[in-house]
Amino acid sequence: MPVALLALTAGAFGIGTTEFVIMGLLLQVSADLQVSISAAGLLISGYALGVAVGAPLLTIATRRLPRKTVLLGLMAIFTLGNIACAMAGSYELLMAARVVTSLAHGTFFGVGSVVATGLVPAERRASAIAVMFTGLTAATLLGVPAGAWLGLHFGWRSTFWAVALIGVAAFTVLALFVPRGRADAAPSALRDELAVLARPQVLLGLAMTVLGFAGVFAVFTYIQPLLTRVTGVPEAAVSPILLLFGGGLAVGNLLGGRLADRALMPSLLGSLVALAAVLGAMQWLIPTPWSAVVFVLLLGIAAFATVAPLQLRVLDKAAGAGQNLASSLNIAAFNLGNALGAWVGGVVIERGPGLQALGWVAALLTLAGLAISLWSRALDRRLPVAAATACA
Numbered sequence: 438m439p440v441a442l443l444a445l446t447a448g449a450f451g452i453g454t455t456e457f458v459i460m461g462l463l464l465q466v467s468a469d470l471q472v473s474i475s476a477a478g479l480l481i482s483g484y485a486l487g488v489a490v491g492a493p494l495l496t497i498a499t500r501r502l503p504r505k506t507v508l509l510g511l512m513a514i515f516t517l518g519n520i521a522c523a524m525a526g527s528y529e530l531l532m533a534a535r536v537v538t539s540l541a542h543g544t545f546f547g548v549g550s551v552v553a554t555g556l557v558p559a560e561r562r563a564s565a566i567a568v569m570f571t572g573l574t575a576a577t578l579l580g581v582p583a584g585a586w587l588g589l590h591f592g593w594r595s596t597f598w599a600v601a602l603i604g605v606a607a608f609t610v611l612a613l614f615v616p617r618g619r620a621d622a623a624p625s626a627l628r629d630e631l632a633v634l635a636r637p638q639v640l641l642g643l644a645m646t647v648l649g650f651a652g653v654f655a656v657f658t659y660i661q662p663l664l665t666r667v668t669g670v671p672e673a674a675v676s677p678i679l680l681l682f683g684g685g686l687a688v689g690n691l692l693g694g695r696l697a698d699r700a701l702m703p704s705l706l707g708s709l710v711a712l713a714a715v716l717g718a719m720q721w722l723i724p725t726p727w728s729a730v731v732f733v734l735l736l737g738i739a740a741f742a743t744v745a746p747l748q749l750r751v752l753d754k755a756a757g758a759g760q761n762l763a764s765s766l767n768i769a770a771f772n773l774g775n776a777l778g779a780w781v782g783g784v785v786i787e788r789g790p791g792l793q794a795l796g797w798v799a800a801l802l803t804l805a806g807l808a809i810s811l812w813s814r815a816l817d818r819r820l821p822v823a824a825a826t827a828c829a
Contacts, residue, residue, distance in 0.1 A: 439556045439557070440614050441552075441556055441614055441615050442553055442556050442557070442565060442568055442569060443568075443614070444610050444611050444613070444614035444615050445508075445549045445552065445553055445569045445572070445611075445615065446568060446569050446571055446572040446575075447572060447606075447607050447610040447611065448508065448512055448545060448549065448572065448607045448610070448611050449545075449546065449549065449569055449570060449571070449572025449573055449576075450572035450573070450575050450576050450580065450603070450607065451512065451515060451572075451576075451600070451603045451604050451606070451607035452512075452515055452541065452542050452545055452546070452572075452573075452576075452607075453572055453573035453574075453575070453576030453577065453580065454576040454580030454581070454584065454600050454603055455515065455518075455519055455522075455538055455597075455600045455604075456484060456539075456542065456573075456576075457573075457576060457577050457580065457581045458576075458580060458581050458584035458585075458596055458597075458600060459477075459480050459481055459484075459535075460481065460581065460657065460658060460660060460661065461581050461582070461584055461585030461588065461661060461675060461676065461679060462584065462585065462588040462593045462596060463477045463478060463659075463661050463662065464477075464661060464662070464665075464672070465588050465589070465592070465593040466480070466531070466593050469592075469593065470527065470528040470531065471528075472528050473787075474659075474662055474786075475783040475786055475787050476528070478658050478659065478779050478782070478783050479532070479779070479780075479783070480531065480532060480535050481654070481658050481775065481776070481779045482775070482776040482779045482780050483532050483535050483536050483539075483776075484535045484536065484538070484539040484542075484772070484775075485539070485654075485772035485773060485774075485775035485776035485779070486536075486539075486772075486773070486776050487535070487536040487537070487538075487539030487540055487542075488539045488540075488542040488543040488768065488769055488771075488772035488773075489543070489769040489770075489772050489773040489776070490540075490769075491539060491540035491541070491542070491543055491544065491769075492542070492543020492544055492547055492765040492766060492768055492769035492772075493543075493762060493765060493766055493769060495511075495540060495541075495543070495544040495765075496543075496544045496547055496548065496630075496761055496762050496765040496766075497627065497630060497762065499544065499548075500627070500630060500761060500762075504548055504551075504552055505611075505615050507544065507548055508545060508548065508549065508552075508611055508615065509608060509611055509612060511541035511544055511545045512541065512545070512604060512607055512608040512611060513608065514537070514538070514540060514541040515538055515541040515542075515545075515604050516601050516604030516605055516608065517537075518534055518535070518537045518538025518539075518540075518541070519534075519538055519597050519598075519600045519601040519604060520597075520598075520601045521533075521534035521537060521538075522534040522535060522538065522597040522600075523594045523595075523597035523598045523601065524594075539772075542768070542772065543765050543766075543768040543769045543772065544765050544768075546569075546570075546764075546765075546768040547761060547762075547764040547765025547766070547767070547768045547769075548761060548764070548765065549569055550566050550569065550748055550752065550764045550768075551752075551760050551761055551764050552615075553565040553566055553568070553569045554566065554752065560698060561698065562698070562749060562752075563693075563694045563695075563697035563698045563701070563745045563746070563749045564691075564694040564695060564698055564745075565694075566694060566744075566745045566748050566749060567690050567691055567693060567694025567695070567744070567745040568691075568694070570690055570741070570744055570745065570748075571687065571690055571691070573686070573690075573741075573744075574683060574686035574687040574690050574741060575683070575687070576683075577679070577682060577683035577686050577737070578680060578682075578683025578684055578686065578687060579683065580600070580603070581679050581683065582676040582677070582679045582680050582683070583599070583676075584596040584599065584600070585661075585675060585676045585679065586676050587599055589672065589673070589676075629759060630759050630761065630762045631759070631762070632759060633755045633759025633760075633762055633763045634759075634762075636754060636755065637816070638754040638813060638816060638817075639751060639754045639755050639759075639763055641809055641812065641813040641816070642747070642750045642751040642754055642767065642813065643751065643766055643767055643770040644770075644806075644809050645705075645709075645747065645750075645806045645807075645809040645810045645813065646747045646751070646767055646770035646771055646774060646806070647770045647771075647773050647774040647777065647806070648774065648777075648802055648803070648805040648806035648809060649709050649712070649743060649747065649774070649802075649803055649805075649806025649807065649809075649810070650740075650743065650747070650770075650771050650774035650775070650778070650803075650806070651774040651775070651777040651778035651781070651799075651802040651803070651806070652712060652713065652716050652778060652799035652800060652801075652802040652803035652806075653712070653716075653736070653740045653774075653775075653778060653799070653803075654774065654775040654776075654777075654778030654779050654782070655716075655778035655779070655781050655782040655785075655795055655798060655799035655802060656716060656719060656736065656778075656782065656795050656796060656799045657682075657736070657740075657778075658775075658778065658779040658782050658783075659782050659786065659792065659795060660675075660679070660682075660733070661675055662792060663723060663792055663795070664678060664729060664733075666792060667723055667724060667792050667793055668723055668724065668725065668726055668729040669726070670726055670729070678729075678730060678733055679733075681730060681733050681734045681737070682733045682734065682736065682737040683737065684734070684737065685733070685734045685735065685736065685737020685738040685739075685740075685741075686737040686738075686740065686741040687737075687741075688737075688738050689737060689738035689739060689740060689741035689742035690741040690742070690744060690745065692738070692742055693708055693741060693742035693743060693744060693745045693746055694745035696708075696742075696746070697745050697746040697749055701746060701749060701750060701753070702750075702810075702814050702817070704742075704746050705743070705746035705747065705750060705810060706807065706810055706811070706814070708739065708742040708743040708746060709743060709803060709806055709807040709810060710807060711739045711742065712739040712740060712742070712743060712803050713800045713803040713804050713807060714739075714800075715732070715735045715736050715739045716736070716796050716797075716799040716800040716803060717796060717797055717800035718732070718796070719732055719736075719795065719796025719797075719799070720793055720794070720796045720797065723793070723796070724793075744771075747767065747771075748764070748767055748768075750813075751763050751764065751766075751767040752764055752767075777802070778799065778802065781798060781799075781802065782795055782798075782799070785798050
């Protein structure tokens with residue numbers, strides 16, 4: 438893999454850390470800022486919605502800039518946003534700082550995915566996306582447990598100061614190793630970028646991403662209270678268990694990329710089926726410590742096995758001038774799924790049957806994404822038939 442691709446991975450690590458780290462700090466943030474756990478969980482939804490809004494807007498606004506310049510500017514926004522999070526004196530200010538930080542996320546991964554696929558041969562595109570998204574898995578494997586440990590021992594604000602330092606390091610690596618010439622491309626017309634939104638298969642791809650991935654965050658957003666209040670493990674054990682989740686993400690991410698390079702739609706459908714099955718099994722696995730550990734590992738593998746197939750599906754259906762926008766929109770779709778999942782999970786906890794019911798509700802969300810995937814595959818099969826009939 439090119440060094441430039443590893444530089445993109447470093448940027449992904451920084452951004453992934455700030456997205457996920459709050460999940461290991463929910464109890465500390467809720468206690469310090471005097472809000473409920475579900476309100477603290479909305480800090481994840483606020484971040485995700487910021488990604489959903491910022492991704493298309495920033496991608497369109499920066500389409501005429503060199504891609505390396507865009508990536509560096511986004512990393513600067515990310516760093517300043519984390520400094521603001523560390524200094525926030527109230528829940529409202531922390532939410533605002535999280536939203537500002539999130540604006541960099543979607544466009545970074547959207548533009549970065551396009552750059553990554555251009556750095557490797559055509560048959561390695563899904564693997565290139567998976568390598569870049571390894572930064573996210575490393576963030577979960579290393580960044581989230583480390584952030585949870587820092588928050589437990591030095592306060593949650595220390596975690597955001599540490600993430601800001603990661604942002605400075607990622608900015609430096611990107612500046613040194615992403616070559617301007619290979620990363621840049623001729624700017625496209627706004628009309629050509631927006632035309633991709635008229636393609637039904639692109640819209641279906643975005644919908645399957647939102648619903649398919651929402652199930653992950655309906656559970657993972659509340660993993661700390663699940664482990665401490667349902668499983669009964671001490672708070673100090675949450676960080677080591679999250680290490681297993683991160684390891685599962687790394688395995689699932691690379692596995693999903695490798696399988697998608699071989700057969701895209703079968704791997705996409707299979708990964709969604711596996712994810713729904715793992716989520717549905719939560720209520721039987723979460724009550725005891727050892728089975729809960731197995732569940733967390735399997736959830737990590739199943740969750741990120743979907744990422745490369747979902748991203749490549751949208752890129753394939755958006756081939757042409759609209760790839761930048763479509764790629765960023767699919768990152769926004771992942772985060773819209775995150776926001777939807779976190780919100781649904783909060784409703785289940787506050788107004789529904791409670792923490793233990795999160796698994797089957799999450800499985801239903803993922804199954805809805807699977808249904809859309811099957812619909813999209815059926816359209817793929819009809820189009821060649823329609824084209825052959827027209828020619829005849």
